[in-house]
Amino acid sequence: MTMRTAEERTLLLPHGRVRPVVTAEEWLRRLLLLLVVGFLLVGVLLPLVPLVARSLSDPEGRFVGPENYVRYFSSPGLVSSFVNSLTIATATTLLAVGLAFGYAWAIARTCMPGKGLFRAIALLPLFAPPLALAIGLVYLFGNKGLVTTGFFGFFERTLGLPLAYNIHLYGINGIILGELLYCFPQAFLILMVAASLADARLYEASMALKASPLRTFWVVTLPGMRYGLISAIFVCFTLAFTDFGVPKVVGGNFNVLATDIYKQVIGQQNFVMGATISILLLAPTGIAFVIDRIAQRRQMAVLTSRSVPLRPRPHRLIDTIALVYCSLIAAAILIVIGAVVYASFVDVWPYRLGLTLRHYDFRHVGGGGWAAYTNSLWMSFYSAFFGVTIVFLGAYIIEKSRTWPPLRHFAYFLSMISVALPGLVIGIAYIFFFNPKSWTIAGFAIPNPFAFLYGTMAILVLANIVHFYTVSFMTATTALKQIDSEFESVSASMRVPFYRTFARITLPLSLPAVAEIAMYLFVNSMVTVSAVIFLYSPQLRLASVAIVHMDEAGDTAAAAAMSVLIIAACLIARLVYTVVVHQLNRRTQAWRLP
Amino acid sequence: MGDPPPYLQLQQIHKRFGKTVALENISLDVQAGEFLFLLGPSGCGKTTLLRIIAGLEEPTSGRIVQAGRDVTRLPASHRDFGIVFQSYALFPNLTVADNIAYGLKNQKLPKAQIAARVQELLRLVGLQGLDRRYPAQLSGGQQQRVALARALALSPGLLLLDEPLSALDARVRANLRGEITALQRRLGVTAIMVSHDQEEALTMADRIVVMDHGRIVQIGAPLEIYQHPATPFVADFVGQMNFLPGLVSGEGVGVFRTGPFALRVQGWQNHLPPGSEVMLAVRPEELRIEREHTGLGNVLLTEVRSVEFMGPHYRLLLHYRRHNDEQQPVSLIVHLPRHATMHHDLRVGAAVPVHAPADALRVFRLPPGAAS
Ligand SMILES: Nc1ncnc2c1ncn2[C@@H]1O[C@H](COP(=O)(O)OP(=O)(O)OP(=O)(O)O)[C@@H](O)[C@H]1O
Numbered sequence: 001m002t003m004r005t006a007e008e009r010t011l012l013l014p015h016g017r018v019r020p021v022v023t024a025e026e027w028l029r030r031l032l033l034l035l036v037v038g039f040l041l042v043g044v045l046l047p048l049v050p051l052v053a054r055s056l057s058d059p060e061g062r063f064v065g066p067e068n069y070v071r072y073f074s075s076p077g078l079v080s081s082f083v084n085s086l087t088i089a090t091a092t093t094l095l096a097v098g099l100a101f102g103y104a105w106a107i108a109r110t111c112m113p114g115k116g117l118f119r120a121i122a123l124l125p126l127f128a129p130p131l132a133l134a135i136g137l138v139y140l141f142g143n144k145g146l147v148t149t150g151f152f153g154f155f156e157r158t159l160g161l162p163l164a165y166n167i168h169l170y171g172i173n174g175i176i177l178g179e180l181l182y183c184f185p186q187a188f189l190i191l192m193v194a195a196s197l198a199d200a201r202l203y204e205a206s207m208a209l210k211a212s213p214l215r216t217f218w219v220v221t222l223p224g225m226r227y228g229l230i231s232a233i234f235v236c237f238t239l240a241f242t243d244f245g246v247p248k249v250v251g252g253n254f255n256v257l258a259t260d261i262y263k264q265v266i267g268q269q270n271f272v273m274g275a276t277i278s279i280l281l282l283a284p285t286g287i288a289f290v291i292d293r294i295a296q297r298r299q300m301a302v303l304t305s306r307s308v309p310l311r312p313r314p315h316r317l318i319d320t321i322a323l324v325y326c327s328l329i330a331a332a333i334l335i336v337i338g339a340v341v342y343a344s345f346v347d348v349w350p351y352r353l354g355l356t357l358r359h360y361d362f363r364h365v366g367g368g369g370w371a372a373y374t375n376s377l378w379m380s381f382y383s384a385f386f387g388v389t390i391v392f393l394g395a396y397i398i399e400k401s402r403t404w405p406p407l408r409h410f411a412y413f414l415s416m417i418s419v420a421l422p423g424l425v426i427g428i429a430y431i432f433f434f435n436p437k438s439w440t441i442a443g444f445a446i447p448n449p450f451a452f453l454y455g456t457m458a459i460l461v462l463a464n465i466v467h468f469y470t471v472s473f474m475t476a477t478t479a480l481k482q483i484d485s486e487f488e489s490v491s492a493s494m495r496v497p498f499y500r501t502f503a504r505i506t507l508p509l510s511l512p513a514v515a516e517i518a519m520y521l522f523v524n525s526m527v528t529v530s531a532v533i534f535l536y537s538p539q540l541r542l543a544s545v546a547i548v549h550m551d552e553a554g555d556t557a558a559a560a561a562m563s564v565l566i567i568a569a570c571l572i573a574r575l576v577y578t579v580v581v582h583q584l585n586r587r588t589q590a591w592r593l594p
Numbered sequence: 595m596g597d598p599p600p601y602l603q604l605q606q607i608h609k610r611f612g613k614t615v616a617l618e619n620i621s622l623d624v625q626a627g628e629f630l631f632l633l634g635p636s637g638c639g640k641t642t643l644l645r646i647i648a649g650l651e652e653p654t655s656g657r658i659v660q661a662g663r664d665v666t667r668l669p670a671s672h673r674d675f676g677i678v679f680q681s682y683a684l685f686p687n688l689t690v691a692d693n694i695a696y697g698l699k700n701q702k703l704p705k706a707q708i709a710a711r712v713q714e715l716l717r718l719v720g721l722q723g724l725d726r727r728y729p730a731q732l733s734g735g736q737q738q739r740v741a742l743a744r745a746l747a748l749s750p751g752l753l754l755l756d757e758p759l760s761a762l763d764a765r766v767r768a769n770l771r772g773e774i775t776a777l778q779r780r781l782g783v784t785a786i787m788v789s790h791d792q793e794e795a796l797t798m799a800d801r802i803v804v805m806d807h808g809r810i811v812q813i814g815a816p817l818e819i820y821q822h823p824a825t826p827f828v829a830d831f832v833g834q835m836n837f838l839p840g841l842v843s844g845e846g847v848g849v850f851r852t853g854p855f856a857l858r859v860q861g862w863q864n865h866l867p868p869g870s871e872v873m874l875a876v877r878p879e880e881l882r883i884e885r886e887h888t889g890l891g892n893v894l895l896t897e898v899r900s901v902e903f904m905g906p907h908y909r910l911l912l913h914y915r916r917h918n919d920e921q922q923p924v925s926l927i928v929h930l931p932r933h934a935t936m937h938h939d940l941r942v943g944a945a946v947p948v949h950a951p952a953d954a955l956r957v958f959r960l961p962p963g964a965a966s
């Protein structure tokens with residue numbers, strides 16, 4: 001009985017490093033990881049290669065080094081755009097983060113009434129294309145705008161007061177106003193989270209030490225929201241620096257990088273200069289991204305202990321100030337969006353103010369009309385569906401498996417960097433990467449296996465998924481981190497394959513996050529212009545692009561109507577999301593914590 | 595034919611995480627049906643070792659044989675074990691019954707058979723009638739019982755438990771201790787449990803493996819470890835221990851001095867040169883307070899520092915000086931039964947003679963360089 005077989009004896013020899021047997025299940029995980037990495041390589045990293053290469057070549061494709069950049073910076077017209085973009089981004093960031101900080105603080109830390117409503121209104125601009133916000137500004141402050149004309153001369157006629165006021169919208173004023181509307185909800189979202197994370201114990205300690213409210217604000221509130229502030233600044237700066245929609249509509253002669261790229265590529269077919277400016281567009285956002293990552297890594301160390309949520313206390317004066325402040329901002333948002341909706345129904349602004357639906361009949365304007373709208377709906381649906389699938393599987397394999405650590409870290413890195421890529425850069429990079437029938441690498445022509453995607457729905461969907469990958473990925477990762485990491489261990493001990501546990505446990509537990517990601521992808525694909533404006537084909541027009549074309553052609557009312565349609569689709573998506581999550585919560589009430 | 599082969603053999607297991615060495619040269623045999631404890635302070639590598647045994651973590655080098663089969667390179671899904679975690683790790687969206695049946699369903703057994711097995715397991719852990727509940731609707735102790743039933747569902751040859759009781763409150767913990775031991779005996783399953791609670795290990799284990807800094811320091815039955823700790827670390831970690839700095843005396847084999855007092859240690863064989871420094875060790879409950887200083891051997895004359903009421907006994911903190919001008923006197927803890935206190939003057943500052951029986955004293959040689 002105790003005699004050992006020869007085989008067993010050889011097994012008893014001590015051996016070196018242990019290499020685990022690779023099972024079929026492990027191969028499946030590897031395959032999944034490879035697919036995710038492959039997707040991210042093709043979607044994020046590889047398209048940047050020809051973009052950089054183009055910026056270093058002449059129009060014939062010969063390598064010229066930094067010549068294009070030298071040319072750019074020695075052309076005063078172009079350099080001024082760079083400075084303009086920086087100015088716009090800085091001003092917008094200061095205003096948006098400052099205003100949103102107060103707004104978030106008022107909602108999180110005071111007892112003013114109507115918090116839910118204020119919250120909803122602050123988020124409203126997220127459901128509108130930035131173009132629509134700019135069009136709203138045009139109807140208010142443009143040459144024939146409501147304010148510019150003093151309510152169409154109403155005050156002049158009735159009261160004899162010259163209450164007309166021209167803010168000189170077209171140019172820097174209009175751009176900053178528009179970007180402010182566009183960035184405000186983004187900053188608000190981030191700061192709201194930061195403000196809600198406050199630890200009541202710190203405030204109690206500060207009060208016990210008899211610190212004045214002002215001192216408490218400096219010593220406790222601000223440091224506590226530090227990382228939220230850094231994040232908000234990063235997001236706003238990137239958005240305002242790279243946005244295309246607002247300057248396109250209200251920029252006038254005030255050039256910025258984003259509109260320059262559009263003019264170079266679409267207007268002059270100068271791809272080399274387009275690539276060069278794209279890299280310049282990428283540089284500041286890249287730097288902002290790195291700073292933000294470093295800051296967020298620090299935060300991990302701070303947020304270890306569990307904090308006690310803060311309950312605001314009523315305070316007459318502060319609550320009143322907060323209410324007035326939030327009401328003013330909310331009113332501003334509602335008025336701009338209201339102007340778009342109203343204008344889309346007005347017969348001839350500002351002469352015949354009767355209401356009509358004729359602007360919704362797009363047959364006599366360019367842009368693609370209802371077909372473009374339907375295309376956008378489908379594109380957004382596909383982006384949501386395929387996007388959430390890829391994002392969630394990617395986050396799952398990175399977070400919950402132990403397969404190939406270096407490759408998983410690489411996949412994580414790729415998942416995080418897409419947020420630093422402005423839509424315009426994605427669009428141009430995709431042209432260079434997907435359009436050629438073959439790539440020339442070191443003198444060799446290699447057939448492009450992805451060329452078939454060019455001009456199809458697929459490339460639009462791909463661009464959207466990549467454009468909005470990082471935020472979706474972080475939502476998925478956060479949800480997965482909240483699931484006990486030992487579920488995989490327990491399942492393995494019961495010899496249940498990982499995919500069964502994924503389907504039976506992990507996915508059901510993550511459904512709210514899945515719904516949130518799908519909603520986020522749908523809404524953003526619906527409103528975005530920058531990535532898709534270079535990629536749509538004449539057979540496949542899009543609603544947001546149609547707004548650009550209608551506005552260019554002077555059909556502003558039609559552009560307003562299309563904006564309203566987009567806003568409606570986004571709000572419906574949001575409504576569906578709310579209902580779904582509500583149903584989910586009701587169905588799963590029994591097993592969630594009592 | 596000799597002893598049956600061990601159920602589980604660990605041979606020279608090493609584990610590194612980057613530069614940190616988590617486990618160093620772990621070799622260990624576990625007999626079939628044995629209840630083995632891995633005991634040690636936080637971060638000593640207990641969990642890592644358990645996960646390596648389970649195949650959830652691979653060792654850097656070494657070898658594991660389970661039931662005569664080399665499983666070193668096999669992943670967890672190809673081994674034979676059930677596991678219980680401190681966090682319970684119950685699937686929150688499945689009922690108690692579905693949690694327990696999770697592995698059974700995957701085996702494609704007939705429905706009726708699964709249901710019968712689930713009922714049997716529920717009875718086993720005393721949770722009949724709760725099968726339709728969700729984990730969130732159970733108390734911590736009940737949840738851990740479900741986790742136990744789930745781990746036993748596939749009748750594994752090896753049951754692994756990683757601090758299963760440490761998230762529970764004291765009373766529930768005490769109950770579950772007894773139940774887990776009884777269950778393990780009844781099923782005859784080989785079990786390995788991780789703990790940093792020495793009391794838990796002493797009451798539940800057949801054998802205890804004491805670990806420190808990724809190494810095994812001592813293996814033995816609870817009583818053996820308690821009575822004959824191999825090192826001062828074990829002595830201190832398992833139970834309480836007084837350490838008295840001493841010198842080898844020239845007055846005969848087994849006689850030591852600590853300050854002015856001579857202590858004889860029974861069974862001390864080692865011949866150290868007189869004057870060598872050693873550490874004498876004695877447990878608080880083994881020390882006895884004398885009524886008066888009789889001048890007999892093995893008595894230390896001490897002074898009372900404090901007296902604490904502990905319920906069943908008093909905890910006396912005493913000290914004595916080795917020289918009159920010693921800055922830091924040697925401290926000593928004595929456990930005194932409640933009824934015994936009435937015979938003594940235990941006010942702070944009172945002089946108390948303490949008897950350290952020769953058969954209760956242990957001697958640890960100081961490692962070279964540790965002498966101060
Ligand atoms: N995945 C890991 N990566 C890096 N280091 C690790 C990892 N897991 C464990 N360690 C390190 O290995 C050592 C042993 O850890 P282990 O979790 O096994 O300790 P433990 O004895 O279970 O402690 P505790 O009682 O706190 O649970 C520790 O120093 C720990 O920091």
Ligand SMILES: [Mg+2]
Pocket residue numbers: 640641642
């Ligand atoms: Mg542990």
